[in-house]
Amino acid sequence: MTHRFPIKEVARQSGLSTATVDRVINNRANVSPQTKARVAAAISELEGQEAQLAARGRRLFFDFVIEAPTRFSREVQQAAEQVLPSIGSAVCRPRFQAQEIMTEDDVTAALSRIAKRGSHGICIKARDLPAIRAAVDQLIASGIPVVTLVTDLKTPKRLAYVGLDNQSAGRTAAYLIAKSIGNGGGAVLTSKSNDRFLGEEEREVAFKETLARLCPKLRIIDASGGSGVHGETSRIMQSVIAGLDEVRAVYSMGGGNTAILHALDQNWSLPDIYVAHDLDNQNRRLIEDGRLSFVLHHDLRVDLLNVFQAFLHHHKLMVMPLQTTMSHIQVVTPENIPPFNKRFQKRTSSNTH
Structure with a gap:
């Protein structure tokens, strides 16, 4: 593995011992792929940060x-x-x-x-x-x-x-759904990646309180626990989707949206409104394709x-x-998707040395 950094510096960056880094760099035996990946990532990070050293x-x-x-x-x-x-x-x-x-x-x-x-x-x-x-x-x-x-x-x-601001995000999601589908009956599917992520819990509490006030006839069905990972989310969805009647909206607080949409599609239960979080590559593709209605995005x-x-x-x-x-929350729709490589604007240095 070619590099120009002292082994001690690579070890410090990777969090591994110098002996382990030495074994990886010199292609010695009994080194796991995960350890090799950590050393390679550390070297890549050092290269990316080298310009700062001046x-x-x-x-x-x-x-x-x-x-x-x-x-x-x-x-x-x-x-x-x-x-x-x-x-x-x-x-x-x-x-x-x-x-x-x-x-x-x-x-x-x-x-x-x-x-x-x-x-x-x-x-x-x-x-x-x-x-x-x-x-x-x-x-x-x-x-x-x-x-x-x-x-x-x-x-x-x-x-x-x-x-x-997770509480504001939950209230915003409820408002968007209420204004989009009105106060009829039906179900709203909610999904968190895990119950113990405090931010998602705050989103859920604010969402439920606001939706109950704006649309009291809607009932909420929970499909949480998939960790935002495709396989786990699919498993959770299969356990709640059977026999589910009309799903009018989805509020996904923790990701796994491809798996959620696939399960709903298989059950002929695709919603009118789908609110998700974060404009990552997966959600960008989904909203460009019209599969997501709104993405609550922050930079x-x-x-x-x-x-x-x-x-x-x-x-x-x-x-x-x-x-x-x-x-601040940015409500992204299919009509206002930010450019993928929007240049980051450097903050003023008035509050730094």
């Missing part, structure tokens, strides 16, 4: 631990890479660990490994579970700041929550810039704290 300032390592479908974690990493050139007060080096499904033990083990090797900040998207909250509090007590992304944790010690590049700036302010590399870390 800038003056401290070099800070930030870790991302993300439980999400690959399509979303990839979007997060791309957003981080896009905003890094706009940060001039320090050299920020992100390190990513992402899995589609992470158990409580998976997350706590990842946080423990990061704590051992050291970090200037951890950005986490994980379920709100007791052991994860305890691990986060322990990290913070050790001096490592923690920012939650898109979905929050019930710990007052975290540095900030960054992402969508992940703004979120990631807020993540980095929250950390920089913590390390006293920004003069003023962020006024808000909440993202």
Whole structure:
């Protein structure tokens, strides 16, 4: 594996030992494909960040631990890479660990490994579970700041929550459905990726309260638990779709929309209105094809810039704290889909050194 970085630097970026990195780079035996992929990803990240090294300032390592479908974690990493050139007060080096499904033990083990090797900040998207909250509090007590992304944790010690205003998103989804289908009877299908993602829970509560007020005759059928992954979502849908009568609308809070649509299509239950979240590649194709009615979108590049700036302010590399870390909702329809490669607008540097 060709590269131009010291093994120690690749090891630090990948979170592996120098001995393991040495075995991968020299193509020695008994190395798993996953380990090879981690080393290759670390080298790619170092190459992508190398241009920053010419800038003056401290070099800070930030870790991302993300439980999400690959399509979303990839979007997060791309957003981080896009905003890094706009940060001039320090050299920020992100390190990513992402899995589609992470158990409580998976997350706590990842946080423990990061704590051992050291970090200037951890950005986490994980379920709100007791052991994860305890691990986060322990990290913070050790001096490592923690920012939650898109979905929050019930710990007052975290540095900030960054992402969508989830309650507003739930109310918006209910309003769009109510205005589109009126107050007749029928069912609205809702789907969360997992009950313990606090952000999705906030969306659901606000959605149900608003829909009950605007359209009291509609009833809600839940099809949650698929983790936003195609296979699991299909399995959940098959368990609730049999015998289901008219589905007038769908509110998908956690992804897996291809699987949901396929199951509804098989049951001849395609809805009049379908509201989803996030304009990732899959949802972009679906809304372009008219399969989704509305996508509640927020710019992940703004979120990631807020993540980095929250950390920089913590390390006293920004003069003023962020006024808000909440993202504005953009209601995307088939008629106003943003350009795929819309250029990120660099924020003004008035609040940085």
